Structures are given as C-alpha cells and as structure tokens.
Amino acid sequence: MQTSASRIQIPGQSLLRSRSRLKHVFPRRPESRSSLTTLTSTTAVHQNVISDFCAFERRVHMDMGAICLPWDFSAREEVPCDPVHTQTMSPLRMWILSASLLLWTLGAWGLSVDATAHKDASVLILGGGVAGVIAARTLHAKGITNFTIVEAKGELGGRMSSQSFGAPGKQITLELGANWVQGTQTGDGPANPIWTLAQKHGLHTHFNDWYGSISTYGATGPSDFVDEFNDSVDAYTNLTIAAGARVDKRLVDGTARTGYSLIGAKSQTAQAMASEYYQFDWEYAQTPEQSSWIASSWGNNFTYNTDVGGFGDDNQMALDQRGFKYLIQAEASEFLQPHQVRLNTTVKKIMYSNSGVEVELVSGETLHADYALCTFSLGVLQHDDVVFQPTLPDWKQEAVQSMVMATYTKIFLQFPEKFWFDTEMALYADSERGRYPVWQSLDHENFFPGSGIIFVTVTGDYSQRIEALPDSQVQEEVLGVMRAMFPNVTIPEPLAFHFPRWHSDPLFRGSYSNWPASFFSEHHENLRANVGERLWFAGEATSQKYFGFLHGAYFEGLDVGTSLAKCIQRGGCAGMQHVTEIQNPRPYQT
Numbered sequence: 083m084q085t086s087a088s089r090i091q092i093p094g095q096s097l098l099r100s101r102s103r104l105k106h107v108f109p110r111r112p113e114s115r116s117s118l119t120t121l122t123s124t125t126a127v128h129q130n131v132i133s134d135f136c137a138f139e140r141r142v143h144m145d146m147g148a149i150c151l152p153w154d155f156s157a158r159e160e161v162p163c164d165p166v167h168t169q170t171m172s173p174l175r176m177w178i179l180s181a182s183l184l185l186w187t188l189g190a191w192g193l194s195v196d197a198t199a200h201k202d203a204s205v206l207i208l209g210g211g212v213a214g215v216i217a218a219r220t221l222h223a224k225g226i227t228n229f230t231i232v233e234a235k236g237e238l239g240g241r242m243s244s245q246s247f248g249a250p251g252k253q254i255t256l257e258l259g260a261n262w263v264q265g266t267q268t269g270d271g272p273a274n275p276i277w278t279l280a281q282k283h284g285l286h287t288h289f290n291d292w293y294g295s296i297s298t299y300g301a302t303g304p305s306d307f308v309d310e311f312n313d314s315v316d317a318y319t320n321l322t323i324a325a326g327a328r329v330d331k332r333l334v335d336g337t338a339r340t341g342y343s344l345i346g347a348k349s350q351t352a353q354a355m356a357s358e359y360y361q362f363d364w365e366y367a368q369t370p371e372q373s374s375w376i377a378s379s380w381g382n383n384f385t386y387n388t389d390v391g392g393f394g395d396d397n398q399m400a401l402d403q404r405g406f407k408y409l410i411q412a413e414a415s416e417f418l419q420p421h422q423v424r425l426n427t428t429v430k431k432i433m434y435s436n437s438g439v440e441v442e443l444v445s446g447e448t449l450h451a452d453y454a455l456c457t458f459s460l461g462v463l464q465h466d467d468v469v470f471q472p473t474l475p476d477w478k479q480e481a482v483q484s485m486v487m488a489t490y491t492k493i494f495l496q497f498p499e500k501f502w503f504d505t506e507m508a509l510y511a512d513s514e515r516g517r518y519p520v521w522q523s524l525d526h527e528n529f530f531p532g533s534g535i536i537f538v539t540v541t542g543d544y545s546q547r548i549e550a551l552p553d554s555q556v557q558e559e560v561l562g563v564m565r566a567m568f569p570n571v572t573i574p575e576p577l578a579f580h581f582p583r584w585h586s587d588p589l590f591r592g593s594y595s596n597w598p599a600s601f602f603s604e605h606h607e608n609l610r611a612n613v614g615e616r617l618w619f620a621g622e623a624t625s626q627k628y629f630g631f632l633h634g635a636y637f638e639g640l641d642v643g644t645s646l647a648k649c650i651q652r653g654g655c656a657g658m659q660h661v662t663e664i665q666n667p668r669p670y671q672t
C-alpha cells in the first residue's frame with residue numbers, strides 16, 4: 083500500500099497503518115470448511131446428472147493432485163480438492179491416466195469435429211453485464227457465434243453504471259456502481275482481469291489510499307481515534323487468521339461477529355464501531371452479524387492476499403469520463419456484431435425444457451433458443467422479477483434464497499467550493515453504527531480537483547432504510563452529519579445531490595451478493611449449477627472465490643461460458659453437478 087506521510091491532514095487524524103502491511107494467513111482452501119467433500123454419506127448427491135464427460139473430467143482433476151491446488155476453486159467443475167484426492171500416483175496409475183487422457187483427448191477432438199453439427203446451436207445470454215459480455219466473448223472464441231445478449235438497459239455494463247453529476251458547467255461523470263479495481267497485480271503474479279482490461283483499453287484510474295490518507299471525525303467535529311482504527315485493522319487481520327485456523331481443523335462456520343467476539347475484539351465505542359465498519363461493512367455491505375466468518379475471510383484473501391494467490395492490496399479508482407463501463411463496452415466492440423445484442427429488451431419469463439428455451443419479453447415477443455445463460459443478479463432471481471417455467475427446482479430455489487443480496491449506496495453532493503478535509507477519505511463515528519460513516523473527497527488532486535464533490539457511503543439495512551425516504555430527507559440527514567463534522571463551517575445548500583436506489587431497482591435488487599453463515603458450499607454449488615440441460619447461470623454471485631466483485635463476474639463469464647461451449651460442442655451434456663438435499667453432518671439433538 084502506498085502509504086504517504088505527506089498526506090497527513092488535520093483536522094481529523096491521518097492513519098499511518100496500512101491494512102496491507104499485515105499478512106493474512108489462510109493455509110488451506112477455506113471452502114472445505116463446510117466439507118466440500120460433498121460426496122459423503124451425509125449428502126445426497128444427484129449423481130445421475132453428471133455426464134460421462136464431466137465425471138471423467140472430475141476424476142482427472144481428482145487424480146492429478148497438481149492440477150487441483152488446495153485453494154483452486156477455478157477447477158471448472160468445482161472439483162473437491164480434498165487431500166485424499168491429491169495423493170501421489172503410482173506409475174501404473176500414471177500410465178492408465180495418461181492413456182485415458184490420450185483417449186479422452188482424441189474423443190474430445192472427435193466430439194469437436196462432430197461439434198460442427200452443433201455449432202449453430204443458439205444461445206440467449208440474458209444480461210449484458212461483465213458476466214454476460216465475457217461469456218459471449220468466450221463462446222465467440224470457441225467458434226459459437228449464434229448467440230444474442232438480451233439486456234434491459236440501453237447499454238452494456240450492468241452494475242458498472244456511470245452518470246453525469248453536478249450543476250450545469252460543473253458536471254463530472256461519476257460511478258454509481260462499481261468504482262474500484264480491487265486488487266490489481268503484484269509483480270508478475272496473477273493479474274485481476276479487470277485490471278488487465280483497464281490497461282488494455284486505456285482506462286483512466288488512480289490509486290485510492292484507503293489506509294494512508296484518512297481523517298477521523300466524531301459528533302462534535304474532528305476526533306482523533308487512530309488507536310481504535312489501528313486496533314480494528316489488527317482485529318480484522320486476526321479475524322481472517324482465526325477463520326483459516328478453523329478451516330484447517332474443519333470446524334463449522336459462524337458469523338463474523340462470533341469470530342470478532344472469540345478473538346476478543348468487541349467494539350463498544352462509537353469510534354471503535356466506525357473503525358470496524360470501515361474494515362468490514364464497507365467491503366461486504368452487511369454487518370459482521372449478517373456475514374459468514376469464513377467466507378468473508380476468503381473473500382478478502384483471494385483478492386488481496388498474494389500468499390494465497392490474490393492480486394495484491396492496491397485499489398485503483400476509475401475516474402475515466404467515458405465511465406468505468408467503457409472497458410467492458412470496448413471489449414465487447416472487438417467481437418460483438420450488432421445482430422448479436424438486443425438492448426432495451428426486458429425479459430419477463432424464462433421457459434425451459436430439455437430440448438430448448440423460450441424467453442418471453444415484456445414487449446410480448448418470444449425468443450427461442452437451444453440454450454439460455456442467465457446472468458441476472460441474485461437479487462433479481464430472489465425477487466421473482468423474472469418468472470421461470472417450470473418453477474426452479476427446490477435445490478435451486480433454496481440456493482438462491484439462502485445467499486444475500488447486499489446494498490452499497492454512494493450519496494453524492496456537490497458544493498460551490500470545498501470546505502472539508504484534504505485527505506482522500508474520512509471516517510465519521512456516530513453513536514448509531516453505520517450512520518453516514520465513510521466519506522470520500524473527489525475534490526482532491528488525485529481525483530477531480532475543483533469539482534466541489536464529496537460522497538458518503540452507507541450499506542446494508544441502512545441503505546434500504548434511506549431508499550424508502552424522499553431525497554430531501556436523506557439530504558437533510560447528510561447535511562446534519564456534515565454540520566456535526568464541521569462545526570465551524572456554515573454548510574451551504576448543495577448545488578447537486580444524488581444517490582442511486584440499487585435495492586429498489588428491478589434490474590438489480592441490491593448491489594452485490596454477500597455470503598451469510600447459514601450458506602453452505604453445497605448451496606453455492608447449487609447456485610452455480612445448470613437446471614436441466616439447457617438453462618445455465620453465471621454472475622458475480624456464482625463465483626465461490628470472488629463473489630461480490632467485478633472479477634468474480636468476469637471469471638464466471640469465462641468459466642461457465644467455457645463449460646457451455648464444451649457442452650454445445652459435444653452435442654449436449656448434463657452439465658455441472660448439484661446437491662439435491664443439503665443435510666446436516668449430524669442430526670440436531672432434541
């Protein structure tokens with residue numbers, strides 16, 4: 083982290099410690115916490131749906147320990163990476179495996195030759211966000227071109243959503259949705275693919291110093307709570323280490339709040355609560371009570387911690403006046419033909435069978451295809467904004483309803499001139515946890531100097547609360563907090579005020595998914611699995627490793643797109659496995 087002492091500012095207090103200096107330890111793939119040895123007697127696996135191809139491929143993954151790294155979720159068929167499967171092979175097994183691999187390769191080649199017969203299989207890609215565009219690019223790269231992206235909005239990008247904001251003559255394009263490339267690349271280590279796209283398409287970004295350039299405030303103005311803040315940094319690190327230790331011992335998950343309490347981190351003051359919020363809620367958009375202890379830890383580590391294959395702890399803020407979405411639109415323009423995308427086209431109903439799909443639009447028109455890949459957000463699926471016919475099977479519905487769609491709300495204000503802190507960030511400690519806590523100055527030399535723009539972020543239940551209020555009331559509450567933070571300033575009326583209502587938006591129903599403690603790995607497997615042969619799913623929420631992130635959506639578009647292409651090229655398949663009933667390892671005692 084590029085902590086810079088020169089950014090220290092008073093009033094408020096700059097914080098010198100960088101979260102990234104502290105190393106998180108996560109010695110093994112965390113998902114095994116909920117026994118991703120799902121093929122145990124305690125779990126009823128729907129074996130029949132695993133095609134010979136997939137079953138064979140799973141065996142290859144299982145036998146070849148080297149392929150299946152302890153934390154490698156990206157193995158396409160979600161192969162359990164249990165140590166029992168990663169034993170050393172005998173020469174005989176190696177020979178049999180090599181011969182099998184050769185036969186399979188020839189078979190696959192044969193299938194792909196045969197696949198020309200199926201090359202024209204049609205696919206409807208439902209949703210034109212990152213997952214949808216990358217899935218389309220993947221099909222295109224595999225020679226499958228008979229696809230159509232169906233998107234309700236008038237442009238591609240989904241939750242990469244920008245808008246011009248400000249008084250006439252002082253307008254800036256701001257990001258209402260995704261704003262940061264989170265974790266970029268360290269040395270020649272793995273690169274965040276969003277960062278790769280940003281560089282490829284020349285996107286304007288700037289490093290955002292979350293930990294080295296921050297001022298602190300309380301209800302009566304500037305307030306020094308650097309110590310509480312640094313304690314919260316340490317507590318978060320210890321939380322993830324303790325989660326890793328639980329994974330090692332195969333202990334059950336709990337809430338992150340349970341974790342905090344067990345490591346003795348009990349935030350009791352307003353300052354400690356605000357500091358904890360900055361570490362936790364500001365990332366997951368829900369409270370520690372609402373979040374899985376283990377999944378939130380790996381969610382952090384797989385993106386930021388290079389020890390476990392993460393990209394690094396740099397956060398690059400998109401400032402490009404074409405919008406952050408430009409990178410995915412530019413990527414699409416390299417392969418997408420006009421007839422392969424339908425914008426301003428809203429899906430109402432998805433009818434599926436083992437011979438194809440029909441998609442009914444709000445306009446009344448019906449589209450037909452051999453396959454559909456649904457990339458609508460978890461919130462859309464939960465909310466029944468789109469009707470499935472037949473209704474999704476119980477195992478799918480349980481998965482959809484068990485994960486959570488959290489909300490993250492940026493509230494933008496523009497003033498005639500800047501009157502606030504000179505740091506990039508500020509943290510406000512209110513007696514009510516989560517009340518307008520995180521502030522960011524865009525009127526800063528690194529962002530949009532002279533813009534007069536500042537924004538404050540709220541999350542989770544607080545976001546839902548303000549979405550139900552009129553703008554005028556929210557504005558008044560925000561100005562009230564600013565008066566508390568800056569008691570010596572006469573706060574003028576803002577020139578402009580805006581916040582998006584992600585939770586109420588029928589195209590999203592929230593901002594991004596969050597993993598609650600009651601959500602098991604098998605649930606996640608089911609969230610990702612196709613239903614029948616023809617209805618497939620992808621999106622940030624289906625990413626076990628990077629749920630919530632842009633790069634999660636990217637990897638899912640790539641992985642599920644690859645699986646679907648293989649399926650099409652071999653003339654059909656059963657697809658990914660699912661678990662029909664997720665059972666307790668041991669029955670509850672009554």
Ligand SMILES: Cc1cc2nc3c(=O)[nH]c(=O)nc-3n(C[C@H](O)[C@H](O)[C@H](O)COP(=O)(O)OP(=O)(O)OC[C@H]3O[C@@H](n4cnc5c(N)ncnc54)[C@H](O)[C@@H]3O)c2cc1C
Pocket residue numbers: 208209210211212213214232233234235239240241242258259260261262263264427428429430457458459462467468490491492584588589590592593594620621622623630631632633634635
């Ligand atoms: C406020 C906010 C801040 C965020 N910050 C970051 C960040 O800084 N960094 C980061 O990595 N990630 C961030 N994210 C998360 C990131 O934006 C998402 O993970 C990612 O964009 C999801 O992409 P997707 O393709 O899975 O889904 P989406 O982008 O939701 O794509 C699905 C598409 O389906 C369309 N659709 C929905 N219903 C219908 C229908 N009935 N008919 C037709 N089309 C429909 C939608 O319009 C949408 O375009 C943020 C998200 C939000 C909202």
